[in-house]
Amino acid sequence: MSWGDFLVFYVCVLAVILACRCVPLLALKGRELSPRVSEALGLIPPAAFAALVANDLFDPAGGLSWRQLAAAGAVVVVARRTGSLIWCALVGMAAYALLTLVP
Structure with a gap:
């Protein structure tokens, strides 16, 4: 070319x-957007984050470990309590990092 x-x-x-x-x-x-359109647009960031997490959790080649499931569980708890994307990401990374130290 x-x-x-x-x-x-x-x-x-x-x-x-x-x-x-x-x-x-x-x-x-x-x-002004209708409330339904605004609500639908508000769901895009959590859906994108969920797609990224699901892609890492359910990788057919890598399998699924208990560490991944435990870190995902911690993220679900934080998500339900805070609803904050940044806290979910931080807690997920910290939980997985700490769980890798467990034999």
Whole structure:
């Protein structure tokens, strides 16, 4: 691929990315979203986090260890009590780190 072809490809991809990100913002500017749409958009961050966690927990090649399940249990408890994504991530990492010290 020559530099000219790469530049054309890069500009096209950049234009599509900007259109997909900027057009909805400009179209919805100054409008109030319905409560159902706002609630649905609010579920995106927890769903993305759950997908990342599920991808690591249920890896068919790696299997499932009791350490992973225990750390996930700690995260579920923190999530129910605080509802904070950052606390869930911190507690999950700390719990898994501490559980790796257990023989």
